[in-house]
Amino acid sequence: MIDRRTLMAGGGAVALGAATGVGAASSRSLAASARAKGIRFGSTIGIGNFADPGYRQLNAAQCGLVVPEVEMKWQALRPNARRFDFRAADAIVDWARSNRKGIRGHTLLWHFERWMPEWTRIHDYGANPRAEATRLLVEHVDTVARRYAPAIDSFDVVNEAIDPDTGLLRDTVLSKPLGAEATIDLAFHTARAAAPGAELVYNDFMSWRTDDGRHRDAVLRLLDGMRRRGTPVTALGIQSHLGSKYSEAPTGLGAVDEAAWRRFLNEVTGMGLDLLVTELDVHDNPLPSAIGPRDRQVAAHTRAYLDVMLSYPQCRTVMCWGLSDRYSWLQPLRPRPDGLPKRPLPYDADFAPKPMRDAIAAAFAAAAPRTPARA
Numbered sequence: 001m002i003d004r005r006t007l008m009a010g011g012g013a014v015a016l017g018a019a020t021g022v023g024a025a026s027s028r029s030l031a032a033s034a035r036a037k038g039i040r041f042g043s044t045i046g047i048g049n050f051a052d053p054g055y056r057q058l059n060a061a062q063c064g065l066v067v068p069e070v071e072m073k074w075q076a077l078r079p080n081a082r083r084f085d086f087r088a089a090d091a092i093v094d095w096a097r098s099n100r101k102g103i104r105g106h107t108l109l110w111h112f113e114r115w116m117p118e119w120t121r122i123h124d125y126g127a128n129p130r131a132e133a134t135r136l137l138v139e140h141v142d143t144v145a146r147r148y149a150p151a152i153d154s155f156d157v158v159n160e161a162i163d164p165d166t167g168l169l170r171d172t173v174l175s176k177p178l179g180a181e182a183t184i185d186l187a188f189h190t191a192r193a194a195a196p197g198a199e200l201v202y203n204d205f206m207s208w209r210t211d212d213g214r215h216r217d218a219v220l221r222l223l224d225g226m227r228r229r230g231t232p233v234t235a236l237g238i239q240s241h242l243g244s245k246y247s248e249a250p251t252g253l254g255a256v257d258e259a260a261w262r263r264f265l266n267e268v269t270g271m272g273l274d275l276l277v278t279e280l281d282v283h284d285n286p287l288p289s290a291i292g293p294r295d296r297q298v299a300a301h302t303r304a305y306l307d308v309m310l311s312y313p314q315c316r317t318v319m320c321w322g323l324s325d326r327y328s329w330l331q332p333l334r335p336r337p338d339g340l341p342k343r344p345l346p347y348d349a350d351f352a353p354k355p356m357r358d359a360i361a362a363a364f365a366a367a368a369p370r371t372p373a374r375a
């Protein structure tokens with residue numbers, strides 16, 4: 001018979017396990033499960049959650065790798081054309097280093113006008129806009145990469161350079177005078193000079209969805225062009241925001257085309273590039289309201305996806321875009337139509353492990369061992 005005291009003690013243990021992510025069902029951390037196969041596992045932390053001690057503790061317990069969510073973007077680092085503000089990024093880097101975590105840098109250039117700071121649009125580019133755009137870009141990439149190169153061994157150099165609907169390269173206020181290709185190349189060459197030993201990543205959200213062929217093809221064209229021009233890209237970051245492209249998709253998580261996805265990954269690795277899962281989460285809007293079935297579908301989708309990704313020995317990094325549903329970027333940006341809280345991540349809003357957490361651990365357990373990344 002279980003008496004009240006035992007029950008209370010058990011309840012306490014469950015609560016503690018939930019808070020630290022080290023409960024009986026999950027005694028091995030995700031980082032340790034990954035490390036056993038030569039894989040680095042981590043997540044993003046930053047504005048809005050870094051101040052939460054319980055969340056920092058969950059990250060410390062589960063992650064071997066950390067990426068600042070916004071603190072290393074232009075918007076955060078560059079209040080204006082003359083000044084850098086490193087305080088928020090430094091705080092995360094200091095915390096990660098004191099907890100012996102690896103760190104990824106995201107992103108030296110988000111090549112998407114909408115995410116460039118407002119001042120870049122009203123800035124005076126003078127009589128030679130090309131020279132001024134070059135100066136600003138080189139100054140930024142060089143300063144940030146050089147400052148963090150001792151702590152960071154993997155940078156998302158360029159993020160989301162392609163318009164997925166047209167398959168064409170985007171333009172920004174910086175790239176208009178330079179040309180988009182030249183802008184991307186310059187960012188990579190500058191990063192290489194400033195961080196000679198780092199993994200240099202092109203990061204984007206092309207996916208395994210059936211409706212994403214145009215985006216995949218465009219990424220292949222971009223990578224192939226970079227390779228032919230001698231641009232020093234070493235890996236493709238696959239954001240992996242899984243689920244349907246449009247939140248109004250009528251059913252399920254959208255159709256996936258695994259064969260097309262493998263053809264894409266084969267082409268990328270055939271170019272000699274490594275693969276990273278950089279921002280995993282599951283956009284659960286089209287899934288049922290009931291938590292049980294919803295969590296099970298999120299977990300099954302995650303497992304199937306990671307099995308494909310980890311079948312490539314070139315994939316040695318898996319990062320979630322947040323660990324807990326409490327802090328998912330998708331909640332404010334893409335709320336569910338039924339108004340219920342979203343459940344896109346491996347831990348729930350109270351930091352208790354969910355089936356998605358088990359799915360990630362199981363995918364690591366099933367993965368073949370690989371030569372660890374250079375870090």
Ligand code: XIL
Nearest residue numbers: 069070106159160203239279321329
């Ligand atoms: C998101 C952050 O999570 C949000 O807090 C911010 O408001 C917008 O950016 N792809 C990326 C990430 O490469 O930088 C984005 O992060 C999510 C989509």
